[in-house]
Amino acid sequence: ETGVTQTPRHLVMGMTNKKSLKCEQHLGHNAMYWYKQSAKKPLELMFVYSLEERVENNSVPSRFSPECPNSSHLFLHLHTLQPEDSALYLCASSQGTGLPEQYFGPGTRLTVT
Amino acid sequence: GQNIDQPTEMTATEGAIVQINCTYQTSGFNGLFWYQQHAGEAPTFLSYNVLDGLEEKGRFSSFLSRSKGYSYLLLKELQMKDSASYLCAVRPNTGFQKLVFGTGTRLLVSP
Numbered sequence: 001e002t003g004v005t006q007t008p009r010h011l012v013m014g015m016t017n018k019k020s021l022k023c024e025q026h027l028g029h030n031a032m033y034w035y036k037q038s039a040k041k042p043l044e045l046m047f048v049y050s051l052e053e054r055v056e057n058n059s060v061p062s063r064f065s066p067e068c069p070n071s072s073h074l075f076l077h078l079h080t081l082q083p084e085d086s087a088l089y090l091c092a093s094s095q096g097t098g099l100p101e102q103y104f105g106p107g108t109r110l111t112v113t
Numbered sequence: 114g115q116n117i118d119q120p121t122e123m124t125a126t127e128g129a130i131v132q133i134n135c136t137y138q139t140s141g142f143n144g145l146f147w148y149q150q151h152a153g154e155a156p157t158f159l160s161y162n163v164l165d166g167l168e169e170k171g172r173f174s175s176f177l178s179r180s181k182g183y184s185y186l187l188l189k190e191l192q193m194k195d196s197a198s199y200l201c202a203v204r205p206n207t208g209f210q211k212l213v214f215g216t217g218t219r220l221l222v223s224p
Contacts, residue, residue, distance in 0.1 A: 004155070031210060040216065041216065042117065042213075042214040042215055042216045042217070043156075043200065043202075043212075043214040044214075045211055045212065045213075048210065048211065050210075056211060090155065090156070094210060100144055100146075100161060100204065100210065101146060101158040101161055102158070102210075102212065103158065104148075104155040104156045104157070105155055106154060106155045107155060
């Protein structure tokens with residue numbers, strides 16, 4: 001595997017379910033990000049982890065819970081979501097220092113029914 | 114506050130040149146990025162400007178004027194595969210490597 005991978009690619013869940021999104025980066029980066037992309041809206045930053053510590057939490061509801069067990073893996077745990085949470089969830093990684101660009105995974109298309 | 118503006122949609126023909134503009138107002142400035150995103154795919158990094166002027170990378174160039182809060186992405190010799198959304202993003206001074214994105218410009222290249 002190369003770059004940034006995300007699983008699952010598609011997820012349909014009910015409002016009472018609990019699920020997790022997984023992201024893995026194979027680039028040796030030390031910063032990882034979760035973004036939400038809704039139709040006709042800008043990409044919204046949700047969480048940032050640097051060296052496995054959360055450094056940014058953009059007023060995200062507590063029904064979204066991130067976890068970063070090591071610098072290569074990032075999870076987003078989901079519970080009691082709302083239909084308006086349906087969106088594309090993108091993971092990204094960057095070097096943290098030096099090169100500033102972020103590299104994105106293909107995303108998980110989430111539908112909440 | 115943070116605000117990034119770019120046109121919603123543009124059309125152009127194969128072989129032509131197109132310029133996609135981006136204006137921004139952010140709390141501080143620490144660089145501007147352009148990403149390309151094909152439908153259903155991940156955004157991919159195109160260019161980064163932190164100083165005024167033009168950065169050229171093959172068929173793609175990006176320009177920045179910090180005093181005007183303005184950037185553009187120039188695509189030359191357009192190809193059908195350039196049909197995609199182009200996202201402008203600014204890194205403000207606040208937040209760890211935080212990026213603030215515009216809504217993106219959907220470019221349609223026709224034969």
